[in-house]
Amino acid sequence: MSTTLVYLDARSLSAEGIGKAERELLTIAAARSAGSVVVAVSSPVDDDVAAGLGRFGATTVLVPSSDVTASLAAGPAAFAAAAAAESGADLVLLTNAGDSKEVAARLGIKLSAGVVTDVVAVAGDEYTKSVLAGTYTTRIRVKTATAVVTMKANSVEPAAAGDGAAEVRRLDVPEIGPSATVERTEAKPASGRPELADARVVVSGGRGLEGDFGPVEALADSLGAAVGASRAATDAGWIEHSYQVGQTGKTVSPQLYIAAGISGAVQHKAGMQTAQTIVAINSDPDAPIFEIADLGIVGDLTEILPQAAEEIKRRKA
Amino acid sequence: MSDAPAQLKVLVLVKYVPDAQFDRHLTGQTPRLDRSDSILSELDEYAVEAALQLIEAHGGTKAGHEVTVLTMGPDAASNAVKKTLQMGATRGLHLNDDALAGSDAAATSLALAEAIRHEGGFDLVITGMASTDAETSLVPSQLAERLGLPQVTLVSELSLEGGDVVARRDGDTETQYVRAPLPAIVSVTDQFEEPRYPNFKGIIGAKKKKTAPLSLADLGLGADAVGTDGSWTEVVSSEARPARTAGTVITDSGDAGVKLADFLADRKLL
Numbered sequence: 226m227s228t229t230l231v232y233l234d235a236r237s238l239s240a241e242g243i244g245k246a247e248r249e250l251l252t253i254a255a256a257r258s259a260g261s262v263v264v265a266v267s268s269p270v271d272d273d274v275a276a277g278l279g280r281f282g283a284t285t286v287l288v289p290s291s292d293v294t295a296s297l298a299a300g301p302a303a304f305a306a307a308a309a310a311e312s313g314a315d316l317v318l319l320t321n322a323g324d325s326k327e328v329a330a331r332l333g334i335k336l337s338a339g340v341v342t343d344v345v346a347v348a349g350d351e352y353t354k355s356v357l358a359g360t361y362t363t364r365i366r367v368k369t370a371t372a373v374v375t376m377k378a379n380s381v382e383p384a385a386a387g388d389g390a391a392e393v394r395r396l397d398v399p400e401i402g403p404s405a406t407v408e409r410t411e412a413k414p415a416s417g418r419p420e421l422a423d424a425r426v427v428v429s430g431g432r433g434l435e436g437d438f439g440p441v442e443a444l445a446d447s448l449g450a451a452v453g454a455s456r457a458a459t460d461a462g463w464i465e466h467s468y469q470v471g472q473t474g475k476t477v478s479p480q481l482y483i484a485a486g487i488s489g490a491v492q493h494k495a496g497m498q499t500a501q502t503i504v505a506i507n508s509d510p511d512a513p514i515f516e517i518a519d520l521g522i523v524g525d526l527t528e529i530l531p532q533a534a535e536e537i538k539r540r541k542a
Numbered sequence: 543m544s545d546a547p548a549q550l551k552v553l554v555l556v557k558y559v560p561d562a563q564f565d566r567h568l569t570g571q572t573p574r575l576d577r578s579d580s581i582l583s584e585l586d587e588y589a590v591e592a593a594l595q596l597i598e599a600h601g602g603t604k605a606g607h608e609v610t611v612l613t614m615g616p617d618a619a620s621n622a623v624k625k626t627l628q629m630g631a632t633r634g635l636h637l638n639d640d641a642l643a644g645s646d647a648a649a650t651s652l653a654l655a656e657a658i659r660h661e662g663g664f665d666l667v668i669t670g671m672a673s674t675d676a677e678t679s680l681v682p683s684q685l686a687e688r689l690g691l692p693q694v695t696l697v698s699e700l701s702l703e704g705g706d707v708v709a710r711r712d713g714d715t716e717t718q719y720v721r722a723p724l725p726a727i728v729s730v731t732d733q734f735e736e737p738r739y740p741n742f743k744g745i746i747g748a749k750k751k752k753t754a755p756l757s758l759a760d761l762g763l764g765a766d767a768v769g770t771d772g773s774w775t776e777v778v779s780s781e782a783r784p785a786r787t788a789g790t791v792i793t794d795s796g797d798a799g800v801k802l803a804d805f806l807a808d809r810k811l812l
Contacts, residue, residue: 236715237688297720298683298693321725323679323713327695330683333648339774340647342678351778356676357566363573363780368773398756405692405709405722412716420714426811466733467714472562472674475586475734481811489561498786502809504802517786520805522793532799538753 228261228500229254231283232305232332233295233325235268239291243277246320246423248383250376253347254281254318255386262387263287265308267294267301270393279391281383286393287311298324299404302331307399309336309371317373321422329373339367342375343476358472358495378423379478381424413467416452421468424451426481429470429497431455433486433507433526436463440530441485447537453477453497471496484525489514506530547705547724550600550607552593556586556626557656558619559675566675567754572770573780574644575675582622585670587737590626592730593668593701594738597700601612608632610661614642614653620753627748628740634753641758641765646773647676651684653768656761658689666707669729671696682729692722698733 231250238247254262264283266274275286287308293300304329309317317332319325326342333340344365348352352374367374413492421427428450430441438452445452453470454463470477473494484502487493489512491503497503498517505518506529515521522529558580560566567576582727590611611626613619614637637657645653658667672679686693694700697720707726711718712733740748749752757782758765766772792801806812 285742297722298686298695300682316670323696326679327641327683327693330647330680333680333774334651337774340678341775342680355576355611355783356780357568358562359783360566361568361573361780361782363568365775366778367775402690403723405694405720405726407718407720409719410716411719413714415715441675449804460597466672468711472677473671481806481809493658495562497782502806502811503786506798506802510791515791516788518791519789520789520793520802522790522798522802523791524798528796529794529798529802534798534799536800536803537806538811539743540807 227258227316228263228312228314229258230309230312230317230405231262231264232308232317232319232325232328233264234301234322235266235270237320238266238270238274243274243281244420244423245383245439246378248281249378249381250318250320251278251281252381252383252386253376257316257347263308263312263314264391265301265305267304268292275391275393276389279387279389280385282386283391284387285335286391287396288393289398290395291398293398293401295402295407296404297407298327298331300398300401302335302367303401304396304398305332306335307396311396315371317371319373319375321375321377326375329375333496335374336371336373338371338373339369340373341365341367343516344374344376345380347374355499359499377478378476401537418445419449419451421451421453421470421477422475424477425479426450427453427470427479428483428485429453429455429487430458430485431487434458436461438464440526443534444483444485444530447534447541455493484514485513485530488512489517547665548606551664552595552596552607552609553658553661553667554589554593554611554626554631555667555669556590556610556611556613556622557673557675558613558615558622559583559585559673562674568780572644573777577616580618582625583670583674585672585674585732588730588732588734589668589670590629590631591737592717592728592734594630595701595735596666596700603632610635612637612654612657614657623753624748625740627751627753628744629738631743633751634759635756636753637695637756639758641769644770644773645768646775647678647680647684649768650689650776651681652772653758653761653763654681655685655688656763657756658685660756660761665724667725667727669727671729671731682727686727689727691727694720694726695729696731697728698731700728700730
């Protein structure tokens with residue numbers, strides 16, 4: 226009998242419901258350990274959230290008895306370790322978000338457990354992930370009794386598996402130890418678009434946009450897509466760094482990736498070449514991005530993007 | 543209350559990694575990375591820059607502050623340290639032992655934690671945001687856990703204030719301003735200021751700087767505590783993904799936007 230613990234950052238659980246990446250974790254956990262999915266959430270949750278977690282298979286929801294989120298990584302990791310001990314989990318699943326990976330890292334040391342990041346499939350004690358910018362697929366075995374795994378979004382289809390009756394329990398948090406303190410936070414304006422890391426469709430813009438992301442945003446909105454960017458575009462200050470796709474930005478694996486005005490440097494390809502379908506639009510016929518595109522269009526972005534956005538809106542109407 | 547320790551000792555961790563500009567390969571029965579054509583990891587240059595700026599803000603090496611650079615890796619990895627000495631680091635340390643090959647993040651963080659304890663006395667340990675080879679970004683947090691130090695990770699701005707380190711972290715939905723007492727572990731992103739290039743004076747000056755060797759025996763670690771034996775994960779198989787091939791390329795003759803919609807409809811992506 227195996228028990229899976231799912232650790233969730235409370236910031237990812239909003240009034241609109243449970244995020245897709247989080248629902249995927251619950252789905253994997255429910256399939257793996259029928260009847261015994263424990264969810265640890267970094268802050269107390271209300272009844273609606275608990276019921277939502279229950280519908281996706283959670284049987285128990287553990288919340289900390291004191292605030293742990295102000296202590297960067299150390300607090301959430303101390304709570305997650307207590308939850309792992311309480312539940313007797315042999316697998317702890319987390320999302321691939323930066324903060325979650327840090328909790329996973331510390332949890333690995335606390336539990337003497339092997340940690341695997343960027344996982345796309347779970348089979349027994351082996352975990353599949355791609356490495357070297359998507360050029361290799363590897364299977365990793367965890368040698369320790371407990372495994373800590375962070376899953377990439379879009380790895381499974383989320384499916385409701387429970388009856389919504391999750392029991393919520395408070396758990397005492399052990400000594401957190403020395404940690405950094407979050408003194409102040411500034412919320413960033415929400416775009417209303419899907420999250421880049423788990424979107425099914427991404428439209429990205431690069432140097433070829435010459436500063437104007439309007440046409441990329443219009444095409445993204447016609448498709449219900451997330452907006453991304455190349456490093457050239459974020460370095461130029463045309464769009465915020467958190468939109469960057471690539472080796473030092475986000476890695477995305479959407480069903481459809483549209484690259485507009487992006488030449489296709491190695492570092493950018495590293496972040497998007499596992500997309501199922503790639504469309505590239507560029508005025509330079511020699512842009513390396515065309516070497517990996519299923520459809521390449523050579524032409525003027527300022528004409529093609531608005532035309533495509535209009536046509537897609539018309540067909541969807 | 544002083545602004546910073548009288549003698550600020552900063553340790554920067556750097557890694558010698560295969561150059562991502564070229565094709566990179568896994569080789570062997572237990573798949574490992576082919577480490578020819580390696581360079582100082584681009585992301586670690588930001589860590590070196592952060593360390594140099596921090597000591598310069600408080601009088602630099604003239605005021606007795608130091609930036610020590612530590613790498614773990616085979617013989618050639620000393621090239622990574624050499625470049626940081628040319629950038630302005632004070633001295634180098636090179637943890638080099640055949641038994642370290644194949645270490646996962648847990649074994650790597652163990653060896654590095656022991657090396658940091660062995661040298662002792664650092665106010666700050668600074669790393670890059672991730673290595674550009676394994677890309678797990680686990681090691682900074684694992685070092686913090688092993689050494690019992692506060693972690694101040696993925697920061698784009700850094701300074702010292704009254705014996706604390708203060709930093710800015712940019713997340714997807716919020717920006718955090720954080721503070722931690724020294725000593726602390728810090729990782730910096732590529733949103734930190736651009737790393738400097740070694741200049742002529744730096745290159746000449748680096749010839750007089752020392753890189754001291756460190757072995758597992760120096761750290762009191764057995765060979766089985768690190769490498770494949772000491773790792774908690776192992777790669778059981780690897781497969782090269784089929785290279786993507788180019789599909790259709792069309793040139794716009796006024797209706798490319800419509801053709802794009804057709805293509806998406808054909809593939810049921812609308």
